[in-house]
Amino acid sequence: GQQLNQSPQSMFIQEGEDVSMNCTSSSIFNTWLWYKQDPGEGPVLLIALYKAGELTSNGRLTAQFGITRKDSFLNISASIPSDVGIYFCAGLVRGSQGNLIFGKGTKLSVKP
Amino acid sequence: NAGVTQTPKFRILKIGQSMTLQCAQDMNHNYMYWYRQDPGMGLKLIYYSVGAGITDKGEVPNGYNVSRSTTEDFPLRLELAAPSQTSVYFCASRTLSNPYEQYFGPGTRLTVT
Numbered sequence: 740g741q742q743l744n745q746s747p748q749s750m751f752i753q754e755g756e757d758v759s760m761n762c763t764s765s766s767i768f769n770t771w772l773w774y775k776q777d778p779g780e781g782p783v784l785l786i787a788l789y790k791a792g793e794l795t796s797n798g799r800l801t802a803q804f805g806i807t808r809k810d811s812f813l814n815i816s817a818s819i820p821s822d823v824g825i826y827f828c829a830g831l832v833r834g835s836q837g838n839l840i841f842g843k844g845t846k847l848s849v850k851p
Numbered sequence: 852n853a854g855v856t857q858t859p860k861f862r863i864l865k866i867g868q869s870m871t872l873q874c875a876q877d878m879n880h881n882y883m884y885w886y887r888q889d890p891g892m893g894l895k896l897i898y899y900s901v902g903a904g905i906t907d908k909g910e911v912p913n914g915y916n917v918s919r920s921t922t923e924d925f926p927l928r929l930e931l932a933a934p935s936q937t938s939v940y941f942c943a944s945r946t947l948s949n950p951y952e953q954y955f956g957p958g959t960r961l962t963v964t
Contacts, residue, residue, distance in 0.1 A: 743893070772951055781855070781941050781955025782894070827893060836901055837882065837950030838909065841893035 741766045743828055745842035753850050758815040760845040762828030771804050771811035772829040772839065782827055786813070820849050853877050855956035857942050863962045864932040872927040872959050874942030880954070881947045883925040884909075885917065887938040888958075894941060900925055932963045 745762045752758060762771070770789055774782035786797050788804035788811060795802055799816045815822055825844040832838040858873045876883065881902045886894040886909075896909030900919040914936055916928040925944075929936060939960050943953040 745893075748891070770951060779957070781943070781958055782953075783955070784952045787951045831950060836899075837945070838884075838896060838899060839951075839953065841895075843891065843893045 741768075741830070741832060741840050743830060743840060743842035745828055745845050747845060748843070749846040749848070751848045751850065752818055754818060754820060756818055758818055758822070758847060759812065760814075760826060761810060761812045762842050763810040764830070765809065766833070767808040768830035769808070770831050771802070773800075773802050773811070773813050774827045774829060774841075776825040776827065776844070778824065785826075815847075818847075818849050820851050823847060823849050855942055855944055855954050857940075857956035857959050859959060860957070861960045863964065864929075866932060866934065866963060868932050869928070869930050870932065870961075872929075872940055872942075872961070874925045874927065874956060875923050876925075876942075876944040876954070877923065878944060878946075878954065879922060880944035881922070882945045882953075883919065884943040884945075884953065885915070885925070885927045886941045886943065887911065887936075888941060889938050897927065897940075929961075934963050937961060937963045 773785045776782040786802040791808045793804040801814045803812045827844045828842040829839045855876045884899045885897040895911045898917040900906045939958045941958050942956045945953045
């Protein structure tokens with residue numbers, strides 16, 4: 740079945756540093772999504788990518804849809820303490836009625 | 852708008868007990884979902900519903916049941932709780948037209964001992 744592999748699993752960074760994380764799959768996805776989960780909360784959609792090669796920004800966040808359609812990247816510039824949380828990539832399950840499959844997440848910790 | 856609400860926030864069950872996790876949304880969304888999130892893992896889909904009266908199994912439905920008698924409510928039932936069902940449960944909903952943005956509730960943390 741379709742699977743999403745996220746890396747790294749966790750990151751500890753200093754405030755102000757840039758962050759990069761990625762998501763790969765052996766299957767092709769037509770849409771890539773990035774969600775963020777704050778501690779004790781449900782995930783919230785950050786960015787949606789619809790086309791191979793697409794680069795989309797949301798404030799300090801930038802995400803790219805890989806050309807092969809099998810990967811996606813999320814970058815956070817100039818990290819701040821409120822960036823702490825778990826970042827999930829997600830894709831639409833093929834043949835479903837819009838069901839999503841989620842990666843295992845990248846846990847980000849930011850030291851002030 | 853309250854969005855997606857879930858009750859209770861925390862619960863401890865003994866093995867074999869039953870309980871219902873409540874989920875409600877006030878956004879008139881057609882689609883609703885139940886996920887479980889185990890430590891260090893992503894979200895796994897348990898059940899989903901495309902509208903009142905229609906439900907379907909997700910990836911990990913065993914040990915759970917759902918019903919959808921109204922657009923607003925989508926309760927998840929555990930009949931015979933097992934330690935393997937210790938997890939954080941999230942309910943989500945979305946509109947008919949946008950399959951990408953699911954709105955999540957705050958979660959229910961369930962421990963079965």
